[in-house]
Amino acid sequence: MDAAKEARRGSDKTREKAAPPPSASNVPAFSRDEDLHAYREMLLIRRFEEKAGQLYGMGLIGGFCHLYIGQEAVVIGVQMASKDGDQVITGYRDHGHMLACGMEPKGVMAELTGRKGGYSRGKGGSMHMFSREKNFYGGHGIVGAQVSLGTGIGFANKYRGDGAVSLTYMGDGAANQGQVYESFNMAQLWKLPVVYVIENNRYAMGTSVSRASAQTDFSKRGVSFGIPGEQVDGMDVRAVREAATRAIAHARDGEGPYILEMQTYRYRGHSMSDPAKYRTKDEVARMREESDPIEQVRKRLLGPHKVPEDEIKAVDAKVREIVNESADFATSDPEPDPSELWTDILL
Amino acid sequence: MPTDILMPALSPTMEQGKLAKWLKKEGDPVKAGDILAEIETDKATMEVEAVDEGVLAKILVADGTDNVAVNTPIAVLAEEGEDPKGVQAGGSKPNGKGEAQKAPAPDMQAEGQAERPAPAAKTGDDKPVEKPASPAVITNRSDDRAMAEIPEGTEMVTQTVREALRDAMAEEMRRDDNVFVMGEEVAEYQGAYKITQGLLQEFGPKRVVDTPITEHGFAGVGVGAAFTGLKPIVEFMTFNFAMQAIDQIINSAAKTLYMSGGQLGCPIVFRGPNGAAARVAAQHSHDYAAWYSNVPGLKVVMPYTASDAKGLLKSAIRDPNPVVFLENEILYGQSFPVPKLDDFTVPIGKAKVHREGKDVTIVSFGIGMTYALKAAHELAEAGIDAEVIDLRTIRPMDSETVVASVKKTGRCVTVEEGFPQSGVGAEIAARLMVDAFDYLDAPVLRITGKDVPMPYAANLEKLALPNVAEVIEAAKAVCYR
Numbered sequence: 001m002d003a004a005k006e007a008r009r010g011s012d013k014t015r016e017k018a019a020p021p022p023s024a025s026n027v028p029a030f031s032r033d034e035d036l037h038a039y040r041e042m043l044l045i046r047r048f049e050e051k052a053g054q055l056y057g058m059g060l061i062g063g064f065c066h067l068y069i070g071q072e073a074v075v076i077g078v079q080m081a082s083k084d085g086d087q088v089i090t091g092y093r094d095h096g097h098m099l100a101c102g103m104e105p106k107g108v109m110a111e112l113t114g115r116k117g118g119y120s121r122g123k124g125g126s127m128h129m130f131s132r133e134k135n136f137y138g139g140h141g142i143v144g145a146q147v148s149l150g151t152g153i154g155f156a157n158k159y160r161g162d163g164a165v166s167l168t169y170m171g172d173g174a175a176n177q178g179q180v181y182e183s184f185n186m187a188q189l190w191k192l193p194v195v196y197v198i199e200n201n202r203y204a205m206g207t208s209v210s211r212a213s214a215q216t217d218f219s220k221r222g223v224s225f226g227i228p229g230e231q232v233d234g235m236d237v238r239a240v241r242e243a244a245t246r247a248i249a250h251a252r253d254g255e256g257p258y259i260l261e262m263q264t265y266r267y268r269g270h271s272m273s274d275p276a277k278y279r280t281k282d283e284v285a286r287m288r289e290e291s292d293p294i295e296q297v298r299k300r301l302l303g304p305h306k307v308p309e310d311e312i313k314a315v316d317a318k319v320r321e322i323v324n325e326s327a328d329f330a331t332s333d334p335e336p337d338p339s340e341l342w343t344d345i346l347l
Numbered sequence: 348m349p350t351d352i353l354m355p356a357l358s359p360t361m362e363q364g365k366l367a368k369w370l371k372k373e374g375d376p377v378k379a380g381d382i383l384a385e386i387e388t389d390k391a392t393m394e395v396e397a398v399d400e401g402v403l404a405k406i407l408v409a410d411g412t413d414n415v416a417v418n419t420p421i422a423v424l425a426e427e428g429e430d431p432k433g434v435q436a437g438g439s440k441p442n443g444k445g446e447a448q449k450a451p452a453p454d455m456q457a458e459g460q461a462e463r464p465a466p467a468a469k470t471g472d473d474k475p476v477e478k479p480a481s482p483a484v485i486t487n488r489s490d491d492r493a494m495a496e497i498p499e500g501t502e503m504v505t506q507t508v509r510e511a512l513r514d515a516m517a518e519e520m521r522r523d524d525n526v527f528v529m530g531e532e533v534a535e536y537q538g539a540y541k542i543t544q545g546l547l548q549e550f551g552p553k554r555v556v557d558t559p560i561t562e563h564g565f566a567g568v569g570v571g572a573a574f575t576g577l578k579p580i581v582e583f584m585t586f587n588f589a590m591q592a593i594d595q596i597i598n599s600a601a602k603t604l605y606m607s608g609g610q611l612g613c614p615i616v617f618r619g620p621n622g623a624a625a626r627v628a629a630q631h632s633h634d635y636a637a638w639y640s641n642v643p644g645l646k647v648v649m650p651y652t653a654s655d656a657k658g659l660l661k662s663a664i665r666d667p668n669p670v671v672f673l674e675n676e677i678l679y680g681q682s683f684p685v686p687k688l689d690d691f692t693v694p695i696g697k698a699k700v701h702r703e704g705k706d707v708t709i710v711s712f713g714i715g716m717t718y719a720l721k722a723a724h725e726l727a728e729a730g731i732d733a734e735v736i737d738l739r740t741i742r743p744m745d746s747e748t749v750v751a752s753v754k755k756t757g758r759c760v761t762v763e764e765g766f767p768q769s770g771v772g773a774e775i776a777a778r779l780m781v782d783a784f785d786y787l788d789a790p791v792l793r794i795t796g797k798d799v800p801m802p803y804a805a806n807l808e809k810l811a812l813p814n815v816a817e818v819i820e821a822a823k824a825v826c827y828r
Contacts (some may be wrong), residue, residue: 089571121608128606137574137611142598148564149599152571159527159553159577166571182564189559344609345643347667 027238030297032305038080038237039297040315042072045096046294047323048105049268052095052112056272060331061112064141065126068096070267073293074199075100077240078167078260081248085162089137089150090169092127093199093266097169101136103129105322109330117329122336123344144170144177147196151183154194154257165193165251173204175218181225184257188225191256195247196222198261199234205270206278218261227257234262235291265291349404349429351420352383357393359625360677364388366412366421371403377424384421389509389680390541401426496658496693503684508650511657511685512542512618512674516580518690519664520550523578526664529556529565530582530619539584540620540679566592566617570599570669573615578664583619586635586673600669601644616663618672621649622714622764625677626808629800634765636713639671640741640774646695647742649673651716653683655739658693666695673741675714698745700752704734707822708752710775711762712738715813718794719762722818729819731826741771749775750782757788758825762818767795789825794818 030038049067056065068075071093079088079100090097098108103119111118111129119129127141137153140146150168157164174180175198187194198218202209209216219229228250232243240262247258265287269276276284301307357364367385371377377397384395404425408415415421506514520526527550532539534547534557547555558565562583569579583589589596600613622634639647646668650656656674663670685691701716702723711719716737723733734752738745753759759779761772772793779791797811 087575119608120606120610123608124606128603130603130607130611132610137571138603138607140599142594145567145594145599148567148595149571149574151564152568152573153575154571155568156572156575156577159572179563179567182559182561183567185559186561186564186568344605344607346646347604347612 027233027236028242030238030241030300032301032307034080035297035300035305036307036315038073038076039294039301039312040319041076041079041100042237042294042297043316043319044105044322045069045072045076045099047319048099048109048326049095051323051327052109053268053272055109055113055327055331061126062114063125064092065112065272066093066270067266067268067272068093070287070293071199071201071234071262071264072096073237073240074197074234074262074264075169077234077237078195078197078244080237080241081244082165082167083248085135085164086167086248087135087137087150087153087157087164088167088169089146089153090139091143091146091171091174092139092141093171094127094129094139098129098131098134098136098139101131101134103131103134103136105326106329109326110333113330113333114335115330115333116336116340117333121340121344123340144174144179146170147174147177147180148183150196151187151192151194154187154192154251155190157193158190163193163252165195165248167195167197167248169197169199171204172198172200172202172209172213172218173207175200175221176204176212180221184222184225184227184259187257188222188227191254193251193254194257195244195251196227196257196259197244198259199264200261201264201266203266203270203278206274208278219259222257222259227259229259229261231261231263234264235287235293236296237293349423349425350399350401352395352397352422352424354386354408354415354417354419354421355393355395356417357386357388357391359627360680361388361390361417363414363416366408366410366415367392368410369406370394373403373406375403376427377401377403386415389507395421397424399424402429404429496699497654497686497688497691502687504687505682506653506657506685507680507682508653508656508674509540509542509544509679511653511683512660512679513544513546515657515660516543516664517546517549519661520546520554523664525576526578526580527554527556528580528582529558529569531558531560531584533557533582538582540676542674542679543582562588562591563595566595567599569615569617570595570613573600573613573669574603574611576614578614578616580616580618580664583617585631585676586619586621587631587633589617589619589635590633596639596645596669596671597642601642604668605644612667613669614667616660616666616670616672618660618663619674620676620679621673622675623796623801623808623812624675626803626805627801628803632801634673634763634796635671636673636741636763637765637770637774639673640744640771641769642742644669645742646670646740647673648695648740649713650739651678651701651711651713651737653681654685654691655693655699655737657685658691659695659739661690661692662695665692670695673713678714693739696740696743696745698748699737699739700734700748701737702733702735704732704756706732706734706756707758707760707826708734708736708749708756709760709762709818709822710736710738710749710752710772712741712771713764715762715764718813718815718818721815722762722822725815725819726822729823729828731822731828733822738771744774744778746778746782750779753779753783754786757786758822759787759791760794760818760821760825761791762794762813764796764812767793767798770795789827792821792825794821 107119114122129139154166233239365387367387381397401424405423408421533543534555569581623632709719776791
């Protein structure tokens with residue numbers, strides 16, 4: 001591509017409003033421990049996903065594989081605002097959510113490789129994993145389906161009066177599905193404890209938000225139902241946690257659902273087979289350089305928090321070790337027994 | 348000239364109703380649009396509006412009269428200036444509305460239906476009965492295959508399918524706080540077809556939940572709630588509308604147990620009327636038995652009698668798996684004996700030999716049984732002794748009972764209202780070819796709905812549905828008679 005063409009492409013892309021820069025001024029600060037926690041958790045997702053991408057390239061992971069790289073601050077910030085007992089449900093870009101819920105990296109990676117020790121015993125794969133124990137309800141491959149399901153989890157919470165909140169994630173693409181609005185209507189009508197987290201990574205597969213959405217401000221998608229919403233800098237884990245705390249409190253207090261539009265960005269393609277011709281390399285590079293959620297925390301740790309570099313390196317090493325172990329397990333664990341074909345169809 | 352005011356039909360399937368109350372009295376002036384009376388069926392209450400102006404000359408059917416047939420003159424309207432006193436019933440010109448009702452539709456419909464819901468009178472003892480009878484008592488169960496699941500000496504009460512379904516839900520809701528019902532008009536309206544009548548009053552709005560018109564959304568809400576361990580009963584006003592929700596039924600409810608390696612079950616019942624009612628045309632007449640029966644991870648139930656409706660619905664609610672429970676609007680109002688037991692359940696996955704015979708096996712389910720039983724009755728008169736099997740559950744299918752019967756008779760005819768291609772009959776035929784090939788004396792024949800979208804016109808609708816004559820002809824053909 002010649003330079004002029006490249007520039008045109010670039011300028012075309014910049015018309016699609018970039019996520020706002022981190023508004024550090026009015027974001028509540030994290031303590032040293034909070035930043036360390038966020039760093040470790042986000043880094044685990046980053047390294048895990050990089051490894052998954054590598055295994056995919058080696059042919060050890062099959063089918064579809066959607067990586068969460070770039071979006072780590074969203075799920076980690078929301079989890080930092082949630083309580084034990086709150087449930088999480090999401091779509092197909094789900095590896096990060098599972099790790100954030102405390103599911104074992106080994107079990108997740110072994111599911112990606114379709115092995116016996118995977119969370120679904122190799123029968124679900126990347127998009128379909130669950131952990132009742134960790135209150136993770138999937139992992140759903142049909143875009144938007146998880147929104148009605150998550151609303152149903154909120155319905156059950158209210159039915160039982162147990163005070164739990166359903167954290168229901170979707171992407172900017174799913175946010176255009178009809179059942180999302182059917183669910184918004186019921187959730188507000190019945191004041192269900194649901195927080196809808198719209199992870200706006202700016203592309204629904206290869207279609208940018210502005211090419212697919214008449215209303216590109218997703219925080220307003222609940223306006224006709226009276227559901228409050230806000231736009232959040234989803235690259236800043238502190239902003240995410242702060243907004244999620246507010247939203248979860250609203251839902252838990254019986255005020256009904258809340259919408260959080262997380263403005264985020266995925267660095268990798270939609271799936272592993274994405275040629276990424278719909279955006280420029282510059283756009284991706286700029287996001288990585290200026291807004292990377294992990295790098296932001298790392299800078300705070302090294303700067304204001306005065307964490308010694310050795311300590312951070314130790315965290316990096318520990319995370320790498322966990323990820324390598326999960327990859328070793330996922331590539332050495334046997335495939336499911338052939339008899340598994342016929343199990344778990346009915347109870 | 349005086350005009351007759353006729354008993355109107357409230358729904359395509361209504362044949363009679365109660366004249367609950369007159370709001371005008373004889374001699375009252377009437378303007379078009381005035382409410383004349385209220386009529387009631389077991390499903391609904393409706394007001395009768397005047398179409399013409401005049402004077403209500405004579406009331407022919409008094410307040411509180413039950414079982415007034417559709418199109419019966421209920422009053423006479425005199426034109427202004429006419430002497431109301433001199434007006435006689437009958438022979439007078441029906442009013443504009445009456446003309447419409449006198450059009451072929453209701454008559455043809457009644458005629459068309461005569462072959463459908465009309466029971467095969469003497470073929471089995473859980474045949475539909477027209478009027479509540481004195482309690483029947485099972486005295487000799489060995490003579491009576493249809494009653495084999497019911498303990499000897501059990502008192503029977505007469506109930507409609509509608510009442511049986513309601514009782515099943517109410518009993519299970521009393522038994523388990525996790526059971527709730529949701530759907531359109533299930534609570535305050537008391538059910539679009541009055542299946543949930545009284546449930547709101549007994550269980551309150553937390554457990555009897557009116558939803559917006561939002562099939563896809565509320566099916567997903569039900570499935571999500573079921574994932575957490577609640578036991579939703581999701582009512583679809585008809586299964587035709589469940590097509591908007593079929594992704595949640597199949598992709599979420601049926602597949603998640605497998606995809607979660609057995610972690611996340613979905614104890615849910617999707618229920619509602621399925622298949623053709625009467626004169627509701629292609630978009631409201633689809634029979635989904637074959638569709639849902641194609642899906643691993645689902646159970647599919649389609650009862651015929653009130654007793655099976657009750658026992659199977661109770662089992663479905665208790666089942667830890669998603670169950671698609673297919674009802675039929677025409678069967679709702681039909682009465683059958685139902686055992687008076689504290690906790691009567693019928694196992695899912697077991698067919699029932701409804702009528703024993705030795706010459707030919709007729710396999711059917713749901714409303715298809717009405718054709719099968721009537722045909723068996725007429726075949727008996729022609730010297731052919733048909734065995735009639737009610738599948739009751741489509742998935743898992745009880746092949747064993749069908750195969751055992753065909754090994755005895757050597758011949759099989761299947762009857763269903765659904766379409767022929769890849770239908771339930773096709774599945775039965777395929778299974779018999781494998782499991783009873785050496786016993787078959789004739790090819791398995793299928794009687795199905797015709798391979799066309801359901802037409803509206805009464806005569807075409809009748810042609811599109813199966814009929815008793817086709818079943819008889821097929822049975823004779825496989826018997827080479």
